Amino acid sequence: MATKNLPMREALRKALMEEMHRDQRVFIMGQEVGYWQGTHRVTRGFIEEFGEKRVRDTPISEMAIGGAAVGAAMAGLRPIAEFMTINFAFLALDAIVNHAAKIHYMFDGMFKVPLVFRAASGWGDQATASHSHAPEPIFAHFPGLYVGCPATAGDAYGMLKTSIRDDNPVLFSESIALYAKPGPVPDDDNYLIPVGKADIKRPGRHVSLITYARGLEWSLLAAKELEKDGIDCEVVDLRWLRPLDTALVFESFKKTGRAVIVEESLPFYSFGSELAAQIQEHCFDYMDAPIKRVSSLDVPLPYSRHIELMALPNAEKVVAAVKEIL
Amino acid sequence: MAAPTREQQVEWYRQMVLIREFEEACYHLYAQKRITGVYLHLYSGHEAVGVGAVAAMERGKDHIITAYRDHGVGLAVGVEAKYLMSEMMGRRDGVSGGKGGSMHLASREHNFWGGYAIVGGHLPLATGIALANQYNQTGGVVISFIGDGATNNGYFHESLNLSGVWKLPVVWIIENNLYGMGTEIIRSAGNPILHKRAAGYGVRDMERVDGQNILAMHAAVKEAIEYARTEGPVLIEAMTYRYYGHGVSDKQYDTRLADELAQWKAEKDPIHLFRSKLVGRYKNIELELNRLDDDAKKQVAEAVEFAEASPLPRTMDELLSNIYVD
Numbered sequence: 075m076a077t078k079n080l081p082m083r084e085a086l087r088k089a090l091m092e093e094m095h096r097d098q099r100v101f102i103m104g105q106e107v108g109y110w111q112g113t114h115r116v117t118r119g120f121i122e123e124f125g126e127k128r129v130r131d132t133p134i135s136e137m138a139i140g141g142a143a144v145g146a147a148m149a150g151l152r153p154i155a156e157f158m159t160i161n162f163a164f165l166a167l168d169a170i171v172n173h174a175a176k177i178h179y180m181f182d183g184m185f186k187v188p189l190v191f192r193a194a195s196g197w198g199d200q201a202t203a204s205h206s207h208a209p210e211p212i213f214a215h216f217p218g219l220y221v222g223c224p225a226t227a228g229d230a231y232g233m234l235k236t237s238i239r240d241d242n243p244v245l246f247s248e249s250i251a252l253y254a255k256p257g258p259v260p261d262d263d264n265y266l267i268p269v270g271k272a273d274i275k276r277p278g279r280h281v282s283l284i285t286y287a288r289g290l291e292w293s294l295l296a297a298k299e300l301e302k303d304g305i306d307c308e309v310v311d312l313r314w315l316r317p318l319d320t321a322l323v324f325e326s327f328k329k330t331g332r333a334v335i336v337e338e339s340l341p342f343y344s345f346g347s348e349l350a351a352q353i354q355e356h357c358f359d360y361m362d363a364p365i366k367r368v369s370s371l372d373v374p375l376p377y378s379r380h381i382e383l384m385a386l387p388n389a390e391k392v393v394a395a396v397k398e399i400l
Numbered sequence: 401m402a403a404p405t406r407e408q409q410v411e412w413y414r415q416m417v418l419i420r421e422f423e424e425a426c427y428h429l430y431a432q433k434r435i436t437g438v439y440l441h442l443y444s445g446h447e448a449v450g451v452g453a454v455a456a457m458e459r460g461k462d463h464i465i466t467a468y469r470d471h472g473v474g475l476a477v478g479v480e481a482k483y484l485m486s487e488m489m490g491r492r493d494g495v496s497g498g499k500g501g502s503m504h505l506a507s508r509e510h511n512f513w514g515g516y517a518i519v520g521g522h523l524p525l526a527t528g529i530a531l532a533n534q535y536n537q538t539g540g541v542v543i544s545f546i547g548d549g550a551t552n553n554g555y556f557h558e559s560l561n562l563s564g565v566w567k568l569p570v571v572w573i574i575e576n577n578l579y580g581m582g583t584e585i586i587r588s589a590g591n592p593i594l595h596k597r598a599a600g601y602g603v604r605d606m607e608r609v610d611g612q613n614i615l616a617m618h619a620a621v622k623e624a625i626e627y628a629r630t631e632g633p634v635l636i637e638a639m640t641y642r643y644y645g646h647g648v649s650d651k652q653y654d655t656r657l658a659d660e661l662a663q664w665k666a667e668k669d670p671i672h673l674f675r676s677k678l679v680g681r682y683k684n685i686e687l688e689l690n691r692l693d694d695d696a697k698k699q700v701a702e703a704v705e706f707a708e709a710s711p712l713p714r715t716m717d718e719l720l721s722n723i724y725v726d
Contacts, residue, residue, distance in 0.1 A: 101535070112585045127535065130566075132565075133557035133558075133561060133562065133565060134557075135561065135562060137524060137554050137555050137558045137559075138524045138527060138555070138559050138562045139524075140524065140557035140559070141521065141522075141523065141524020141525050141527070141528065141559070142524045142525075142527045142528035142530060142531060142559075142562060144524070144525055144528055144533045145513075145524060145525035145526060145527060145528020145529040145530075145531070145532070146528035146529070146531050146535075147528070148513065148525065148528070148529065149463075149513075149528065149529040149531075149532030149533070150532055150536070151531070151532045151535060151536075153528075166520055168521055169521070169524060171527065172518050172521060173518075173521055177514075178722055178723070178724070178725060179499060179722050179723050180496065180499060180500050180504050181495075181499070181500055181504060181506050181514060182496045182497030182498075182499045182500070182721075182722050183497075183721070183722040183725075184496065184506055184507075184508050185497075185506075185508065185513075185514075186725050188725075217723050218618065218723055218724065220724075238677065240725075241725035242725050307561075387677050
């Protein structure tokens with residue numbers, strides 16, 4: 075397939091632009107999505123292209139943004155609601171969790187809620203404690219919601235398109251650190267990555283590095299480093315935290331017998347703990363070593379640079395974890 | 401506006417007595433544990449508010465949404481009592497297949513978008529449904545009930561403001577029954593004249609309406625809908641009173657306010673007031689009204705019989721269906 079090299083930001087922008095041209099029911103709402111051109115420039119040029127009806131600047135009202143998207147979706151539109159950062163989506167947690175995720179079930183299928191909550195996510199760059207979350211696992215806790223976390227520009231493109239066309243509510247997390255990162259993006263309007271489909275980003279034999287979003291970068295760097303010592307890592311990029319492609323995870327683990335789970339988020343009650351539990355439950359006979367987890371440390375993120383970096387995961391920590399179990 | 405006809409008024413009386421009978425039955429069924437859920441919030445005392453507002457809607461075009469005190473709206477819009485009663489009892493024939501219960505009644509075909517159980521949570525849904533109507537130029541207006549208690553949470557402020565910013569076709573109706581659970585308005589609102597809050601959001605303030613007088617309710621909501629259809633949002637504060645406490649389990653609270661309750665029942669009961677008005681105005685109407693009283697009893701008895709004969713969901717398929725749209 076022909077591809078174009080684009081930063082993730084532009085891949086997302088392309089997906090949104092194409093889907094808005096494709097379906098008049100799709101519209102965008104959020105803080106600064108219009109005349110400001112989007113805080114992260116994902117909606118650059120949209121207000122000029124589509125006008126105020128379909129590119130809707132909102133007040134700083136996360137509860138209303140979340141809930142209005144739910145109501146509009148129930149009534150037949152296909153809203154894309156943007157939270158400037160995922161930290162602010164906490165203010166809309168009730169709309170997301172109690173309404174978006176549950177209305178289809180609660181009324182036994184009477185209503186559909188086809189919407190996408192987009193949110194810029196991630197730790198680092200001295201953003202400080204309240205602005206430094208990668209809380210995707212929190213949202214993945216709740217049945218009724220899908221959670222997408224792309225790690226590459228091409229995946230971001232295909233996953234966002236799928237999310238917009240799907241009839242279920244999707245929490246779509248975009249790593250701020252990855253917005254500028256370029257990658258090949260298929261030149262195909264209908265490039266769709268099915269919900270819940272993980273991807274082997276690097277095949278290997280000795281150990282499975284299981285990750286998503288920003289963790290992919292650390293995992294691939296670690297794999298390259300470990301290659302020098304003759305250690306062959308398989309890197310599994312989950313892409314979606316819900317539905318979770320456990321089949322591919324188990325397949326990889328049964329091949330390698332060892333796993334390091336790599337995530338940007340916090341360690342308690344996390345993606346890592348869920349996956350580790352599932353692996354031991356389903357692949358116990360294949361386990362050659364304890365499952366290791368690399369995540370942020372269990373601490374609110376400080377401002378000052380040195381201690382901030384100490385709290386964050388990185389490729390070196392992944393390398394060290396792999397060496398511990400080989 | 402043309403005065404309501406005799407026929408219309410008889411129909412409103414029919415709905416009001418049906419609601420009263422239905423709620424009395426629920427009260428007893430709950431005490432007998434034939435309705436087994438924890439929550440049951442009855443509409444007795446509020447009948448003129450719900451019936452008056454629904455009567456002002458252009459059916460098939462306008463929409464309605466409410467909180468958890470939702471039985472009355474369900475009956476007023478015309479959902480058959482037997483399907484509502486089945487939902488109370490968690491039966492397969494319930495409007496929400498037994499998954500929603502008392503607080504989550506809805507009927508898409510009647511443009512009744514549901515009852516919701518998080519205080520204020522449905523208000524942004526109303527803005528979203530109104531946005532869809534504005535977006536698609538349907539001319540439809542959304543009526544959203546608001547408990548007085550909900551006026552102090554963020555949803556109220558964010559949703560009313562958004563409706564004002566976007567000039568959405570919404571009629572906001574505060575059902576002010578003087579208590580948010582057990583707390584009197586005067587202990588919870590800095591300014592207890594709740595309709596004045598409209599001014600802060602660019603919402604038209606239609607002030608207080610006597611919620612025990614169905615003719616006044618109907619006239620006010622009719623005017624509000626016509627305004628909202630072309631100009632934007634309106635706020636009405638309907639003054640009313642609840643006969644069974646916040647929920648039916650609030651015995652202690654009822655006892656404490658026995659005198660106040662007795663006075664409302666004696667002097668301001670919406671059904672008695674309306675009945676006297678009709679009897680004074682129309683000769684020979686009494687027999688007709690008596691017959692409606694009897695019909696309501698019969699209909700509710702049949703609904704209970706139907707509901708108790710309806711099967712309870714018992715299979716894993718029923719538990720797991722409609723979490724997601726397939």
